[in-house]
Amino acid sequence: MAGPTRAAEAVEPAAATGRWRSDEGLGGWLKLDDVLVRVVILVAIGLVFLPVGFLVLAAFNVGDQTERTAIQLGLGNFGAIPKYLDWLGNSFLVAVPATLLAVVIGSVLAWILYRTTIPGMSALEQLILLPYYMPPIVGALAWSLLGSERVGILNQFYRGITGAEGAVFNTHSPLGIIFVMSIYEGTLAFIMIGAAMRSMDPALEESSIVLGAGRFATARNITLPLLLPAVLGSAIFIFAEAIASFSVPAILGMNVKFFVVSTGILSMVRNWPPDYGGAAVLGLSLFVFTGVTVFFYSKLVAGGSFVTITGKAFRPRLIDMGRWTPGLLALCLLYVFSAVLVPLGALIYASFLRTLTTSTASIVWTPNNYLDVVFAYQPARTALLNSLTLGLLTATIGVVVMGLLSWIIYRSTTRGRGLLEYVVMFPQSIPRMVMALGLLWAWLAVPIGVYGTIWILLLAYLTVFLPMGVRAISGVMLQVDKSLEEGARMCGASRLQSLVTITVPLLWPGLVSAWVLLFIVSLREISTSILLVGGTNMVVGPSIFVFYEMGGFVSVAALAVVLTGVIFVPLIAVKLLAGKTPVSS
Amino acid sequence: MNRRDCLKVTVGTGVTMLIAACGQASPPAAPAKPTEAPKPAETKPAGPTAAAPTTAPAAPTAKPGEAAKPSAAAIPAGPEQYGPSPELVAAAEKEGKVVVYHGSAADSVAKFMQAFNERFPRIDIGETLVEQEAQLMAKIMAETQSNQNRVDVFFSDLDTMMIDLQKRNMLMQYDSPEYKHYDPKFLSKPPGYFAGTFLTLIGIAYNTDSVKEADAPKSWNDLLDPKHKGKISVFNSSASSPFASWYLMPAVVGNDYWEKLSQQDLRTYESSAQILDTLASGETPITMMFNNFRLKTVADRGLPIKAVWPAEGVPTFVSVQGILAKAPHPNAAKLFHDWFMSREGMNIAAFQIAGQLAARPDVEMGPTNPDPTKLNLLAPTDPDAYSKAYSEFKPAWDKIVGMR
Numbered sequence: 001m002a003g004p005t006r007a008a009e010a011v012e013p014a015a016a017t018g019r020w021r022s023d024e025g026l027g028g029w030l031k032l033d034d035v036l037v038r039v040v041i042l043v044a045i046g047l048v049f050l051p052v053g054f055l056v057l058a059a060f061n062v063g064d065q066t067e068r069t070a071i072q073l074g075l076g077n078f079g080a081i082p083k084y085l086d087w088l089g090n091s092f093l094v095a096v097p098a099t100l101l102a103v104v105i106g107s108v109l110a111w112i113l114y115r116t117t118i119p120g121m122s123a124l125e126q127l128i129l130l131p132y133y134m135p136p137i138v139g140a141l142a143w144s145l146l147g148s149e150r151v152g153i154l155n156q157f158y159r160g161i162t163g164a165e166g167a168v169f170n171t172h173s174p175l176g177i178i179f180v181m182s183i184y185e186g187t188l189a190f191i192m193i194g195a196a197m198r199s200m201d202p203a204l205e206e207s208s209i210v211l212g213a214g215r216f217a218t219a220r221n222i223t224l225p226l227l228l229p230a231v232l233g234s235a236i237f238i239f240a241e242a243i244a245s246f247s248v249p250a251i252l253g254m255n256v257k258f259f260v261v262s263t264g265i266l267s268m269v270r271n272w273p274p275d276y277g278g279a280a281v282l283g284l285s286l287f288v289f290t291g292v293t294v295f296f297y298s299k300l301v302a303g304g305s306f307v308t309i310t311g312k313a314f315r316p317r318l319i320d321m322g323r324w325t326p327g328l329l330a331l332c333l334l335y336v337f338s339a340v341l342v343p344l345g346a347l348i349y350a351s352f353l354r355t356l357t358t359s360t361a362s363i364v365w366t367p368n369n370y371l372d373v374v375f376a377y378q379p380a381r382t383a384l385l386n387s388l389t390l391g392l393l394t395a396t397i398g399v400v401v402m403g404l405l406s407w408i409i410y411r412s413t414t415r416g417r418g419l420l421e422y423v424v425m426f427p428q429s430i431p432r433m434v435m436a437l438g439l440l441w442a443w444l445a446v447p448i449g450v451y452g453t454i455w456i457l458l459l460a461y462l463t464v465f466l467p468m469g470v471r472a473i474s475g476v477m478l479q480v481d482k483s484l485e486e487g488a489r490m491c492g493a494s495r496l497q498s499l500v501t502i503t504v505p506l507l508w509p510g511l512v513s514a515w516v517l518l519f520i521v522s523l524r525e526i527s528t529s530i531l532l533v534g535g536t537n538m539v540v541g542p543s544i545f546v547f548y549e550m551g552g553f554v555s556v557a558a559l560a561v562v563l564t565g566v567i568f569v570p571l572i573a574v575k576l577l578a579g580k581t582p583v584s585s
Numbered sequence: 586m587n588r589r590d591c592l593k594v595t596v597g598t599g600v601t602m603l604i605a606a607c608g609q610a611s612p613p614a615a616p617a618k619p620t621e622a623p624k625p626a627e628t629k630p631a632g633p634t635a636a637a638p639t640t641a642p643a644a645p646t647a648k649p650g651e652a653a654k655p656s657a658a659a660i661p662a663g664p665e666q667y668g669p670s671p672e673l674v675a676a677a678e679k680e681g682k683v684v685v686y687h688g689s690a691a692d693s694v695a696k697f698m699q700a701f702n703e704r705f706p707r708i709d710i711g712e713t714l715v716e717q718e719a720q721l722m723a724k725i726m727a728e729t730q731s732n733q734n735r736v737d738v739f740f741s742d743l744d745t746m747m748i749d750l751q752k753r754n755m756l757m758q759y760d761s762p763e764y765k766h767y768d769p770k771f772l773s774k775p776p777g778y779f780a781g782t783f784l785t786l787i788g789i790a791y792n793t794d795s796v797k798e799a800d801a802p803k804s805w806n807d808l809l810d811p812k813h814k815g816k817i818s819v820f821n822s823s824a825s826s827p828f829a830s831w832y833l834m835p836a837v838v839g840n841d842y843w844e845k846l847s848q849q850d851l852r853t854y855e856s857s858a859q860i861l862d863t864l865a866s867g868e869t870p871i872t873m874m875f876n877n878f879r880l881k882t883v884a885d886r887g888l889p890i891k892a893v894w895p896a897e898g899v900p901t902f903v904s905v906q907g908i909l910a911k912a913p914h915p916n917a918a919k920l921f922h923d924w925f926m927s928r929e930g931m932n933i934a935a936f937q938i939a940g941q942l943a944a945r946p947d948v949e950m951g952p953t954n955p956d957p958t959k960l961n962l963l964a965p966t967d968p969d970a971y972s973k974a975y976s977e978f979k980p981a982w983d984k985i986v987g988m989r
Contacts, residue, residue: 150795151866254821255852255863257988267988270823271979272719272746355886356866364887377695378711440727452733534724534735536712549855550691550715553862 037408041416044405044423047463051438052430058441059280064273077277084264084282091260091286094177094249095242101182102242103235106189107227109335111219112328114197117320124332126575131339132187133571135524137247137544138560142343143180144251145350145557147171151357153346172256181248183339185241189234192475195513196230197223199479215319233471237428240290240467244431246527250545261286262433262527269437269531276437283434290429344564351558369558380559382536383543384566386454387523390539394461395519399511401462402469410474411482428467432527435464440531452534460528465521469514476510516574523567540567667704667929669920674705676916682709683917686725687740688718688825689904690857690878693939700933701924708917717855718825722746725909729755734911737918740782743825744905745975747779757908759919763926771903771944779907780926783878783941786957787830787900789893790875795867804895805838808873814849818860818869821853822982827874829902831982832974833963837898847985864890880953881940894955898963903944 063072109128113121131139146154147169155167170176204226208218224231246262254263261282268275268282321328350356354364373380408414409421427435439460484506488498504511526541533542540563548556677683687694698710714721718741728735741747750756756778764772764780771781789808791801802808808817820827835842852869854860857876863869865888875892883890906925912918924930928947935943936951943950950956965971 148866148868150870151868255818255854257853257986259988267821267823270717270719270723272722272749273976274719274723355888356862356868372692372695379714382711452728452735534714534728536735546716547691548859549717550689550858552692552858553866555692 037412037414038416040401040404040408041414041420041423044420044466047459048423048426048466051435051442051463052426053438054441055280055284055430055434055438058276058437059284061277077281080278081281081285084261084278084285087259087261087264087282088285090174090253090258091243091262092289094174094181094260095239095245098178098181098185098242099235099239101178102185102238103189103193103231105182105186105335106191106234107193107231109186109190109332110194110197111223112332114194115219115223115319116325116328117318118325118328118332120329124329124336127336127340128190128332129187130336131184132191133520133524133568134184134340134344134564135247135526135541135544135560135567136184136245137251137526137541137548138347138564139184139339139343140180140248140251141544141548141556141560142347143171143176145346145356145553146343147176153349172252174253174258177248177252177258180252181242181245183335184248185238186335187339188238188241191517192234192237193227193230195475196227199476200226215321218319230475233475236293237468237471239293240428243286243290244433244527246433246530247541247545251548262431265431265433265437266530276441279434279437283431283437286431286434287429294425294429344561347557347561350554351561353554356553369555370562372555373558373562377547377559379538379543380547380563383538383540384563386457386537387540387567388570390454390457390461391519391522393458394465394522395515397458398462398465398469398518399473399515402466402514403473403507403511405466406470406474406477409470410477424470425467427464432464432525433531436460436528436531439463452537454537456532457529457537457539460532461522461525464528465518468521469518472514472517473507473510476507480506519574520571523571667924667927669923673916673920673923677705677914677920678707678917680914680917681707682712683738683914683921684712684736685710685714685738685740685921686721686736687713687715688721688742689715689740690939691715692858693878693934696938697925697930697934700938701921701930704924705920708920717823718742718746719823722749725750725755729911734909734913736909737912737914738906738908738921740904740906741825742785742904743828743902743975744779744781745825745828745972747773747905747907748972750907750909751778755910757910757912757915757918759908759922761919761923761926763923766928766945766947767926768944768946773905773907779905781903781944782906782925782931783904783935783939784944784957785826785902785904785941786877786894786955786960786962787826787902788875788877789895790864790872790879790890791893792864792867792870793889793891795870801891801893802871803893805834805842805873805897808849808871809842809845811849813871815852816869816871817849818852818854818863818872819874819986820860821855821986822979822988824855826857826876826902827982828975828978829900830874831978831985832965832971833900834898837961837963843981843985847987851986853986853988861888861890864888877942877954878940880955881951884953892955894960896961898961900963 057071059077060073060075061071062074062076112118113125113128118124144152146152149155149167149170149172152167152171155169158164158168159166171180200223205218205222208222209215213221244262245260246266249258249260249263250266253259254267259267265279265282268279351369352365352367354366354368357363405420405424409417409424414420430438439456480503485498485502488502493501523540526545529539530542530545533539544556544560544563547559685694685698694713694715698713702708702710712735714724714736721739721741725736725739739747739750747756751773756773758777760777761780764776767780769776773779789802789805800812802810802813807813831843852863854863854869857874857879860869860872860874861879861882864872864875865883865886877892880892882888883892906922908915908918908922925934926945928945931943931945931948935941935945936949940951940953942954942957
């Protein structure tokens, strides 16, 4: 949409897309904003590329892997790629179906909740978001308990009820991994697609219905194409997470020797002597695939207008699904059961056992696991406090930094913005664990004492969550029609005033949901931190995993339940205090 | 959402963090006594040593403040009081904490660290880290190379890594007063760098509910039976103890044994606790890497597990402990090391808590352990060759378990 011509300034074609010209200044500060922008760009480049640089260095390092200073360059590590092809293949084998399934689950749930007259929408919304608060390792542990071939609880039920010998399914398998990943990534798809759905102008759908198209035809021909960027964006995000996913393949795949890139890297790095070079090569080879995907997505959103938040007021219109409604409700509840209630229930059951067993006759109940974990296991408390602190820091600093970056990329004419967009989206193409590997090397070489502290984790989180945060904020930013800002300018407001009184309030729901998103992801993550934690900076995800490896399953179940419960408390508090759900405005 | 709501959010999260921080600030742990009271006095012969006749335990030199001890055979069961020099205790308490990196059984480690803390309450043990040795080695190397030394004491299941540290001059040379109670073959060469703590036996075990007695494996060769395919658990190559089995067994079962066993779809796990779990539940009902100390857990929890010590030969390994040269709390480290290696410490850690066979001859072997003198124990004869073979272990083992 073309803006009104202004006599006082030359109108560039760029102004037609509402871009802020960096040489105009913010509220008159001469060129300071220009410097600010350049500094931000440099910091972003440093944050992202310093670890990547060290990673590349590690890939070419064929010297003694235990001596960080003994670097010899060579191609030796690359020769090992054929050995790792099956790991790469396995990663795709689980990531692609899991992504498709997750997007389907998320879209269906979002459509049911936000576009139909289903009862109890806000309650359902809260329930469907619950899986996202659970660290994925908790879900993986629970499904290991539920679906192990011989002792899985569901299989035991099956045998008890039907008297058959075998198992109905085995979660310790590629299919099991796909299933569990898609359930938990489905919430992410729901959040992203749901946000877009709620922001849509229903007038377009209303016209379609008024003109005679049926409910499903409208959904297919109007809703879906308008949602395409959100659907594709979520698919790409989920794919990037799925292909680098660690918890689920670690718990469900390692003991049956089904390795993917992330668990392969862990096993290479944990050996003595560690194979950092091989790990770096493996990680970088994954980058080739995901980098291409990201490239195509960026081409996709560069063109076209997806403006759906306009200056006109609207009321969302819901479609009455009539006799389908109970079925849809049941579908939502099925999801909530499979993702949260049944897994947590199983873990709570296991946590009160003295030991896992198949024969119900020999069950011995004991509260000792909780006593051991809460009183004897000091690292658990440290982990919790660290995670909460990091969550706050990451979310707050992240929203500010990423908001600024989004604004520079999508709303300015600074020359570096194309490069900045590339830099900011770059971490998405690298598995988080590999990025953490690079960070480890980078910060050991730089003489700032961040190794083993929460500061290195903060840096890591800010780096790996850059794409997610920027995309969340810019997604909302792109939907805000610049005519609203220009309206303010026409009335005489300066750029700064327009920013503060029009843009930021319009973006506020998006900023809040980005804050909550960052808070949640930093609490539940594991693959970034597992390589960077030591004695004092332990966080929740790795502490559960380490305990799983070194303790007994019933103790881990108790630890997982305790930590999940204590994570739920601040998250639910945040939501209650915020008054509304993060996805609604 | 307006400013007021923002304020509410911040206050709410701040309060939650405060509550969590209060939990953090409370005393490190409620005292958790070891689950066993000291065993009543038994007149069993003093403890085991590997493949060697029981050496006569040296009579402990009387330390200030202790009564003179009777000869070994008449030592009643029960911990002899560990008597460190007051200077050492004062210096250690001044340092205020000890950081131990430990390579096995997290449940036992938590308990004996607790016991140490009860003995010396002013020395904090909160930074104890239990992970697989390889990860601990990586951390130790990273800390040393970035000059952020954090760890004081390192406990490892295998001596290969400790020897590696010794070669890199990263271990402290410390002649602990306790070393004189140990057979020299358990000490480092030259002595003073590290010492053997526990002797572990590796055998077969199976779940008696899931595996019928007639079908149960009684020897290493029985494991090659196809009916056990997919049912046998082993450690993965990140753990160090499978190296002992891999290296020592071909001498008694033949060089093609591992190749034949690799047809059995072995299931891999990270630790003895995991193997015990999966054994007890019946998910993987047989293991060929059962460690003797787990017999204590079996007894404590009443698990349906039976152990078999094959007549062909029982591989063994010795766990070791040493102090790092750049330990940030050297006196606390010495105090902990001495306590651990003392009769009192070993009695608590090995006998009462972990069910281990102590390398120290004057510590009882516990009712759950088999009598090692009656077994055909396998141990490395050439320590140098043993250390060198470790570098071939991982790729070989990965292939055997089917990881590649």
